[in-house]
Amino acid sequence: MLSVFNTLTKVNFNHSYFADGIFNALSVQISDATTREMNNNGLFLKAFRGGFHLLYDENYGASGRTRESVLNEGLTLQFVLVLKDNLFFNYTADVPEQLSTSVYYLGNRANTAGAVLHAGDFVSAKDIVAVADLKQYFFVKPFAILELVLAPDLQSECFIRFQSRATYWRYILMSGHLQQLNSPAIIDGEGGSEFGEPLSVTLPGNKEVKAFVSGSQMQLSQYPAKTFQLAENYQEGSLKYKVIIRALPQPDISAISKIPNHNSTNISDIFIY
DSSP states (O other): OOOOEEEEEEEEEEETTSTTOBOOOEEEEEOHHHHHHHHHTTEEEEEETTEEEEEEETTSSSTTOOHHHHHTTOOEEEEEEEEOOTTHHHHBSSOOSOGGGEEEEEESSTTSOTTBSSSSSSOOGGGEEEGGGOSSOOSSOOSEEEEEEOOTTOOSEEEEEEOBOEEEEEEEEOSHHHHTOSSOEEEOTTSOOSSOSOEEEEETTTEEEEEEEOSSOEEOOSSOSOOOEEEESOOTTOOOOEEEESSOOOOOTTOEEEETTEEEEEEEEEEEO
């Protein structure tokens, strides 16, 4: 009899850093025990960009299997999620403090709500467990373990959602001619300033330069909604200023440092030449 596959559930990987919300940097590995369970129960995993479908064969064993009947079989399936982006922790919020000894443990057990496979709206510290507490051995520490319990309350579409990191943005004026600007400011497209007065920053080699730090943390994003400009002769409330650089670069997610004397707060340095 020919196989006829239908969907048990669709699992989506999302990240708010990306413009389309799709997180395509996870691959799915199936444990040996889960492979046996899936083979013995006519189940199949089909990956797509940013997630996977978990399918069942309607005609496995006997024709006419339904989604409800499969979910009533009470199987537990375990998948290992492998991270393929080494910058992930630079642009993602609420990551483990001890990366080498921690792992995300995700699934549809009682501590999750609705269609998300984690404790809150986004993956967070509540979803982290110590590797030492896992009752199994991994040759290579996984990024995350996803455990799906096939039960009647399993949603037809589920989500694993990561939130982008928020940092203070620090624009650093590097070139000599930029140091000579009169009343410089970092402004938005409407002339408003979210960065305040310039500060003095000491670079390696004891070189002092001017820098501007945002007044509040701003979300990192693949395509930030707001573009900032460098201006001189700036006075708050006046439009009589000169734009020097019309579109300043956005933070480089490979270069996140710390604000001096505020070790718990992240800052994104952006160097302007």
